Amino acid sequence: MPNFLPTRRRFVQALGAAAVALPAAAQGTWPNRPIRVIVPYTPGGFTDQMARIVQAGLQNRLQQSITIDNKPGANSIIGVDALAKAPADGSTFAVVIAAYAANTTLYPKLPYDPRKDLAGVTLMGVSPLVAAINNEAPFKTAPELVEHAKRNPGRVSFGSSGNGSAAHLTTELFKTLTKTYMVHIPYRGAAPAQVDLIGGQIQLLFDAGQGLINLGKQGKVRLIGVSHDKRLPAVADVPTFIEQGFAGFTGSTWAGMLAPAATPRDIVRRMAEEVTRIIRSEDIRARLEGMGVFAAGGTPEEFDAFIGAETAKWAKVIKDAGVQTSK
Numbered sequence: 001m002p003n004f005l006p007t008r009r010r011f012v013q014a015l016g017a018a019a020v021a022l023p024a025a026a027q028g029t030w031p032n033r034p035i036r037v038i039v040p041y042t043p044g045g046f047t048d049q050m051a052r053i054v055q056a057g058l059q060n061r062l063q064q065s066i067t068i069d070n071k072p073g074a075n076s077i078i079g080v081d082a083l084a085k086a087p088a089d090g091s092t093f094a095v096v097i098a099a100y101a102a103n104t105t106l107y108p109k110l111p112y113d114p115r116k117d118l119a120g121v122t123l124m125g126v127s128p129l130v131a132a133i134n135n136e137a138p139f140k141t142a143p144e145l146v147e148h149a150k151r152n153p154g155r156v157s158f159g160s161s162g163n164g165s166a167a168h169l170t171t172e173l174f175k176t177l178t179k180t181y182m183v184h185i186p187y188r189g190a191a192p193a194q195v196d197l198i199g200g201q202i203q204l205l206f207d208a209g210q211g212l213i214n215l216g217k218q219g220k221v222r223l224i225g226v227s228h229d230k231r232l233p234a235v236a237d238v239p240t241f242i243e244q245g246f247a248g249f250t251g252s253t254w255a256g257m258l259a260p261a262a263t264p265r266d267i268v269r270r271m272a273e274e275v276t277r278i279i280r281s282e283d284i285r286a287r288l289e290g291m292g293v294f295a296a297g298g299t300p301e302e303f304d305a306f307i308g309a310e311t312a313k314w315a316k317v318i319k320d321a322g323v324q325t326s327k
Contacts (some may be wrong), residue, residue: 030090030267034065037257038086038094040079042072045190046208050124050255051095053287057278075099075164075325077110080258084112088262093121093271098166098253101310105318106164106325114311120303121257122272123296124279125288127208128228128252129170130238132221137203142225142244145204149180156182158204159193163325167193167206169314170227170251172321174206174241177249197221208253209234209292227251232292254296254310256303268300 037055041047051068058066071079076099086092104114112118131142139148149156160168163186175182182204187193190207197205198220205212206227213234216223225241226232227250241249257275259268276297278284285295317323 030270031062031064033091034067035062035090036067036069036086036092038079038083038092039068039070040072040076040082040094040096041070042189043070046127046210046253047076047095047097047255049210049291050293053284054124054275054278057281057284058274061274061278075103075106075162077103077107080118081111083258083260084117086260088260088264090259090263090267090271092260094258095124095255096258097255098169098310098314099162099164100258101307102164102166102169102314102318104311105315106323114307117261118258119261119263119268120300120307121259121268122275122279122298122300123303123306124255124257124275125293125296126252126254127210127291127293128226128232128250129167129206130209130212130216130223130232130235130292131204131206131225131227131241132197132212132216132223133205134197134200134203135220135222136200137222140222140224142241142246145224146178146180149178149182153181154183156180156204157185157202158182158206159185159187159196159202160205161190161193161207162186162188164318164323166251166253167208169317169321169323170206171204172323173251173317174227174246174249176317176320177246194221206251213292233289234292256296256307265300272298272300272303 037051039048039051055066071082076096079094083092083094139145158171185202190211193205194211196202209232215221223235223238225244226238227241229242229250231240279295279297288295
């Protein structure tokens with residue numbers, strides 16, 4: 001009588017191997033549908049620009065439609081919450097900035113858990129904040145600003161793109177470092193703050209470079225410092241604050257991509273690799289440099305670690321400065 005046991009065993013083993021391989025093969029077809037990238041801010045700002053910079057490259061590399069979905073509101077919380085509740089199938093991502101890390105401390109009752117509901121994909125770029133002053137201000141340099149603020153507590157007002165924004169918190173850090181008291185005027189975005197800086201309604205504004213650099217080159221405002229450990233190539237004549245004697249003072253916003261936490265890791269890694277290739281390409285790197293942004297890229301693990309460090313950094317600033325929100 002023939003012995004079919006070895007043949008049956010091989011058949012069963014083959015079936016088992018196929019069963020194990022199926023999920024990987026299915027994931028290997030990603031992306032098999034259009035991809036939505038949520039931007040939790042209005043069109044035209046730094047976050048939106050960073051998302052759109054990689055949009056065309058991703059469409060070309062992934063051979064799928066990439067749509068930008070602007071969902072502004074509540075210091076990015078509305079858009080991030082939409083991502084946290086989106087299907088974790090690789091069809092939805094989001095681009096966030098430094099406010100995402102600060103919100104963990106600013107809003108103790110977030111509608112999502114940053115550690116459980118969301119996962120880092122990759123850091124896209126870092127934009128050191130540039131400080132600008134009104135042309136008619138009674139000070140022309142950063143040291144003169146500090147001296148004036150100390151002699152006139154509460155007489156210098158500074159704007160920001162919103163309460164709890166990187167611009168706001170970086171200025172609070174500067175106030176703590178220099179032991180000065182300046183009045184915060186929050187705006188709904190950088191654009192109206194820039195208008196009032198030019199008009200003299202506020203005297204100081206820290207903000208991402210792409211807007212202030214152009215205003216500085218046009219002579220509409222005076223750029224007095226870069227909050228980084230090295231100068232920006234786009235405005236190489238503007239010194240860092242560290243160079244001007246403010247040891248250790250840095251502050252920046254940044255852009256990075258997130259995914260729902262349960263998104264398969266091979267999809268997250270693939271997206272990180274593709275975005276990194278685009279960001280580090282010669283033409284995109286040059287474009288970012290002109291905006292005052294340092295190209296980044298990297299692994300999901302590196303971005304998660306970066307978010308953790310940023311969360312801790314801004315938590316200390318928020319607590320030391322006593323920053324509060326209305327929520």
